[in-house]
Amino acid sequence: MTTTTTTQPSDSAAAPTPTPVPVTDVPAVVDEAARLLTEHYVFPEVAEQLAALLRRRLSEGAYDVPTAEELGALVTADLQSLNGDLHLRLAYHPEKVPQGRGEAALAKMRREFEASLGGVPRVQLLPGGTALLELAPALFPLEWSAEPLSAALTLVARADALILDLRGNRGGDPDTVAFVCSHLLDERTHLNTMYAREGDRYDQSWTQPHIPGPRFGGSKPLHVLTGPDTFSAAEELAYDLQQLGRATLVGEPTRGGAHPREGWTVHPNLEATIPVGRAINPVSGTNWEGTGVLPDVPCEAGEALDRSLALLHD
16 A cells, blocks of 8 residues: 655745735726627627626726726626626736737636646546546647647547546637547537627537547447536536437536637736627537536536446446
């Protein structure tokens, strides 16, 4: 038996408390967030109501706070007060974020990508010929993640059964969802349709007809582990596979965010994240917004792996 001893860091080794980031022009930040909301939010009528709420709260002095972090929390609470859209936020970033649409999120994701083996922190062969593949903390853009994902999915293709662990995955790129699904299905399959307010268009997502290496395929047992931290594109991956009858979901309901978002920098440390579309599943005709993806086998997220193994080898 191997014993692992964990040493707690001393107080002197604790990370220093971050210096609060001031916000000097609150009205400019709130006004820009309201403008972007009305221009881009996928639900225009809701956008108008929320923009009016922000401006009223601003005039009442509700946002008279000294730091960007406090302002972000207050505005986010108001943005989510009407319809509970968890993608709708004034997100605070401790590090200064670049300008440009989507640049703040990409910068954060790039740091996480480098620190997580490309989003594949765990590949393991478990007893009984079952492979465990953990995808976390995100489904990174495919131009970054295709290589590590291909390597991992090729490795587990030979397993008798697969457990896909999404409990710590907070979302990412729908193209990466389609890439993963392409390894888990046999035929080209319609996964999702995304409605975009910009251009009033509908974009379909399908699995790829060809992939590098062997497929795990569409017939061997597949379980997906979910929990309250599973969000956004990770929810889509679980939901798509569930609706197609391809996977058994084990764990807890997911967070419930089905609206793809874009981000705009409105302060050196604040990003307005605004949903610009909504998902429409071809099987259910709806999505998981607000409800989350409900597991087929409910259990505590921390017990989901053991429960899944018991089910596979019962």
